[in-house]
Structure formats: structure tokens, C-alpha cells
Amino acid sequence: MPMSKAFEDRLSPILTETADHFGTPFHIYDETGIRETGAALKAAFSGVGEFREYFAVKALPNPAVLAIMRDMGFGFDCSSIAELELARQVGARGEAVMFTSNNTGPKEFLAAGADGGSILNLDDISLMDKVPKMPELICFRYNPGDRRTGNDIIGNPVESKYGVSHAQIVDAYRKAAARGAKRFGLHTMLASNERNYDYMVRTAEMLLDLAARIGRELDIRFEFLNIGGGLGIPYGPDDAPLDLAAMGREISALFAAFGAQNGYMPRLYLESGRFMTGPHGALVARAINRKEIYRTYVGLDACMSALMRPGMYGAYHHITVHGKDGGDPAEVVDVVGALCENNDKFAIQRSLPKIGDGDPVLIHDTGAHGHSMGFNYNGRLRPKELLLRTDGTVSLIRREERLTDHFATLRFRADDFRPAEAREGAR
Ligand SMILES: *Cc1c(COP(=O)(O)O)cnc(C)c1O
Numbered sequence: 001m002p003m004s005k006a007f008e009d010r011l012s013p014i015l016t017e018t019a020d021h022f023g024t025p026f027h028i029y030d031e032t033g034i035r036e037t038g039a040a041l042k043a044a045f046s047g048v049g050e051f052r053e054y055f056a057v058k059a060l061p062n063p064a065v066l067a068i069m070r071d072m073g074f075g076f077d078c079s080s081i082a083e084l085e086l087a088r089q090v091g092a093r094g095e096a097v098m099f100t101s102n103n104t105g106p107k108e109f110l111a112a113g114a115d116g117g118s119i120l121n122l123d124d125i126s127l128m129d130k131v132p133k134m135p136e137l138i139c140f141r142y143n144p145g146d147r148r149t150g151n152d153i154i155g156n157p158v159e160s161k162y163g164v165s166h167a168q169i170v171d172a173y174r175k176a177a178a179r180g181a182k183r184f185g186l187h188t189m190l191a192s193n194e195r196n197y198d199y200m201v202r203t204a205e206m207l208l209d210l211a212a213r214i215g216r217e218l219d220i221r222f223e224f225l226n227i228g229g230g231l232g233i234p235y236g237p238d239d240a241p242l243d244l245a246a247m248g249r250e251i252s253a254l255f256a257a258f259g260a261q262n263g264y265m266p267r268l269y270l271e272s273g274r275f276m277t278g279p280h281g282a283l284v285a286r287a288i289n290r291k292e293i294y295r296t297y298v299g300l301d302a303c304m305s306a307l308m309r310p311g312m313y314g315a316y317h318h319i320t321v322h323g324k325d326g327g328d329p330a331e332v333v334d335v336v337g338a339l340c341e342n343n344d345k346f347a348i349q350r351s352l353p354k355i356g357d358g359d360p361v362l363i364h365d366t367g368a369h370g371h372s373m374g375f376n377y378n379g380r381l382r383p384k385e386l387l388l389r390t391d392g393t394v395s396l397i398r399r400e401e402r403l404t405d406h407f408a409t410l411r412f413r414a415d416d417f418r419p420a421e422a423r424e425g426a427r
Pocket residue numbers: 056058059077079100189192193228229230231271272273274275368
């Protein structure tokens with residue numbers, strides 16, 4: 001589905017002036033839409049005792065956007081030192097930060113424990129020997145392997161590198177309790193861009209069953225269950241949206257049943273990235289070239305450095321041309337960037353209104369895993385980011401990269417190591 005009608009109605013009237021003022025290309029994010037989705041999440045889970053979204057920082061790691069999340073009462077799901085720093089930059093501390101790293105190194109554990117700490121979500125049983133100090137509150141990421149819930153296989157995470165296996169999970173908590181952990185959470189993350197809400201319901205059911213079983217075996221209670229992120233959004237024009245209300249209802253009922261059986265109710269945590277911000281962003285670029293060989297190519301002033309998903313995964317992103325619509329003459333084109341990589345294409349053989357040089361082109365649904373995934377291959381730099389605020393202001397929230405940024409790592413103190421001389425000197 002293209003961007004919402006509401007976002008389009010906010011963006012369309014200001015697009016030309018905004019593009020003239022800031023220059024293209026840029027990602028622009030819609031604060032109103034982000035807040036509406038946040039409110040919808042809270043409403044959907046109002047039936048659960050306590051609900052909290054931990055926004056997955058990697059989806060849109062910009063402090064201006066993270067400040068909106070914090071204002072809505074959300075926490076942050078971080079998996080690197082940079083993401084921890086961003087979360088703290090907007091004031092998140094302690095249990096408002098969840099550190100879900102994998103293949104974690106000692107510096108990361110130190111960073112996760114600094115500044116009032118964060119919830120440690122351990123990816124492996126062996127990491128308990130490597131945390132500097134066993135925290136009172138501990139969480140493990142569970143990988144169910146090819147286990148079924150009811151008739152459903154939830155993915156096939158046997159080949160995934162993440163999490164503690166089914167055979168290890170009870171031992172993980174036993175060991176943690178023996179080392180002084182007193183408070184417990186349980187996490188899993190199995191879906192990716194999944195629009196079938198039932199998948200998340202099954203995930204919640206699986207974690208509730210597991211929490212009940214571990215709880216009985218070890219006589220512990222789980223303060224929270226985190227069912228991960230991975231909620232899908234409709235990128236394609238015919239994609240149905242995820243039924244958030246039904247998901248909330250069914251998961252709430254499962255939590256209520258758990259409460260009745262176990263005499264307490266854990267909090268429900270979610271760590272959505274894409275669902276929170278994906279539909280509320282667009283990449284605005286201008287057409288700069290048109291080329292007719294075996295196919296027609298429309299070249300933009302943006303490339304994969306601004307948005308990797310189409311080139312990397314063949315992902316569909318809806319494209320519209322500002323000021324032109326279905327009523328204008330259409331043609332089938334490839335929409336491309338300037339990378340020396342033939343997969344640097346935003347669309348392949350797409351029917352679009354005829355595009356001329358200078359036309360502003362909108363690539364939809366770039367609010368998650370868009371700018372943040374960009375890379376600098378070929379010396380192509382990442383574009384700026386703008387925020388369309390609820391009061392109508394358009395704020396620059398990240399400038400474009402410049403050559404001085406790109407070359408910054410080429411300025412360093414000379415270091416010519418001569419191993420033979422070093423060996424000589426040691427003798
Ligand atoms: C990437 C990631 C998320 C967010 O995924 P979305 O598909 O953007 O919802 C959440 N949790 C973890 C552990 C992740 O790695």
C-alpha cells in the first residue's frame with residue numbers, strides 16, 4: 001500500500017517548497033503518523049495488565065524520532081553501543097532500555113551496564129560467564145527451533161544464529177537464579193515483516209506456555225514476556241494490513257488465561273521497529289536523467305546509499321511522482337540510482353506516470369530500515385533526514401553526509417609497524 005492518505009495529504013501541499021528549501025534527496029518522517037501508530041499499539045494491548053513497546057532503535061536511529069517514542073512512554077530495544085548511546089541521549093535509563101545483542105563482546109556488556117544499566121537480554125547460556133556482574137533482572141532470548149505451537153510452525157529458527165535452544169532454556173534460568181538473579185524476563189523474536197497477526201498470537205502463546213513451565217520447575221515468576229518485533233506493514237498496493245485490534249484482543253485473552261492459571265500476569269513487551277515508523281517515512285528524490293536503451297531508465301539523485309531494501313532484498317517500495325497520477329500517460333521503466341552495481345534499482349519494470357528531468361519522485365514506506373541501512377560503497381553518501389512535525393514545521397533532523405565525513409577515517413596518526421625490528425628490540 002502506498003503511504004496513508006493522511007500522510008499524503010500532509011506532505012503533498014508542502015512538498016515542492018520543502019524540496020526547494022532543503023534540496024533533494026531526503027527522507028521525511030511524519031510525526032503525526034508515528035504518534036497515531038503508537039497510540040494504536042497502546043490501545044490494542046490495553047487489555048493486558050501492563051504493556052510496553054521498546055522501539056527497535058535500528059529501524060530509525062534518529063534522536064528526534066527517539067524523543068517522540070520516549071514522549072509516548074516507550075522504551076528502546078538496542079543491540080549495539082551506538083544504539084545504547086542514542087537511547088540514553090534522549091534520556092532513557094535502566095529498565096527503559098533493553099539490550100538484545102548477539103555475539104556480544106566485553107565492551108558491549110560494559111556499555112550496557114553503564115549509565116544506570118539496561119535490561120540484559122542474553123543471547124546464549126555461555127554469556128552468563130562473561131557478564132561483568134550478574135544483574136538482579138535477567139532475560140534470555142529463546143530460539144524454539146522447529147517446535148510447533150498447535151498446528152503452526154513459527155518459522156524454522158533451527159538455522160538462525162539467535163537465542164538459547166529449547167533444550168537449554170530451563171537450565172539457563174536455573175543457572176541465572178543460582179548466580180543471584182531474582183527477577184526474570186523471557187524474550188523471543190521470530191517474525192519479520194509478518195502481516196498475519198496470528199503469528200504473533202502463536203508467539204505469545206508459546207512464551208506463556210514456556211513461562212508457566214519454567215515457573216513451575218524453578219519456582220520463579222516472569223515479570224515480562226517480550227514477543228519481539230517483526231510486525232509487518234503493507235508495502236505493496238494489494239497487501240492487507242496487519243489486524244492490530246484482533247492481535248491485541250487474542251493476546252490479551254491469552255494473558256488473562258495465564259493469569260487465572262498461574263495467579264499473576266507478566267507484563268507484555270513488544271519491540272517493533274518497522275510497524276512503528278515504516279509507513280511514516282518517504283524518500284524524496286528528483287529525476288535527473290532519462291535513458292532509453294533496451295529498457296527505459298529513470299535516474300534519480302538518490303541511490304542505494306539512501307535505501308538498500310529494493311536492491312538488497314528485491315523489496316517492493318511504492319513509487320509516485322509528485323504532481324502526476326494515474327490520469328497522466330504511463331510508461332514502464334526501471335528507476336535507478338548511480339551506483340556501479342546493477343542492483344541499484346528502486347523499481348524494475350514499473351508502470352509509472354511519464355517522468356521528466358526535475359520531477360520529484362516519492363519512494364514510499366522508508367521510515368524503517370531505510371536511512372539506517374544505507375551504506376557508502378562507491379563513495380555514495382547518505383542523504384539528510386527531515387521531520388514533519390505535528391505543528392506543520394519541517395525540521396532538519398540529520399544533515400546529509402559530506403566528503404569530509406567520508407574521508408574522516410583517512411585522517412589518523414601514522415603508525416608504521418616493523419615486526420622484524422620489534423623482535424630485534426625485544427631480545
Ligand atoms: C530488528 C529487530 C527488531 C525490529 O524488527 P522490525 O521488523 O523492525 O519490527 C526487534 N527486535 C530485535 C531483536 C531485532 O533484531
